[in-house]
Amino acid sequence: xxxxxxxxxxxxxxxxxxxxxxxxxxxxxxxxxxxxxxxxxxxxxxxxxxxxxxxxxxxxxxxxxxxxxxxxxxxxxxxxxxxxxxxxxxxxxxxxxxxxxx
Numbered sequence: 001x002x003x004x005x006x007x008x009x010x011x012x013x014x015x016x017x018x019x020x021x022x023x024x025x026x027x028x029x030x031x032x033x034x035x036x037x038x039x040x041x042x043x044x045x046x047x048x049x050x051x052x053x054x055x056x057x058x059x060x061x062x063x064x065x066x067x068x069x070x071x072x073x074x075x076x077x078x079x080x081x082x083x084x085x086x087x088x089x090x091x092x093x094x095x096x097x098x099x100x101x102x
Contacts, residue, residue, distance in 0.1 A: 004080045004092040011101045015082070020074045030070055033081060036088045039066040042077060049076040 008015050018025075033042050043066050044050060050058070057065065070077050082089040082097075089096050 001080050001092075004082065004097070007092070007094060007097055008100075011097075013100050020077060021079075025071070025074050025077065027067075027071060030067060030077070033088060033090070034063065034067060037090055039063045041090055042066075042081075043070060044076055044078040047076065049073050 005015075005017070030042070039062075043061075053069065057069070061069070078090050080089075080092060084100055087099070
């Protein structure tokens with residue numbers, strides 16, 4: 001998150017920040033991200049929230065249960081998620097952000 005925000009500010013890219021860890025994520029946004037990128041990309045399986053989930057849930061997770069888990073536990077969603085027009089970027093990679101300043 002910090003790298004992405006610093007990069008956007010350093011390159012003069014205006015943005016609106018929505019802290020979905022604190023404020024939650026609208027279901028329609030989450031479903032749109034899943035439709036565009038796949039639930040496996042949106043769901044963060046590297047964090048502590050994932051590790052704390054019940055093993056049976058983790059072993060049998062599918063799109064519907066992943067969406068439910070992400071709505072209940074927004075901290076399990078990968079960050080940052082950047083939407084710009086039709087562009088959806090998940091995670092920060094400078095090369096992927098470069099078209100935002102062109």
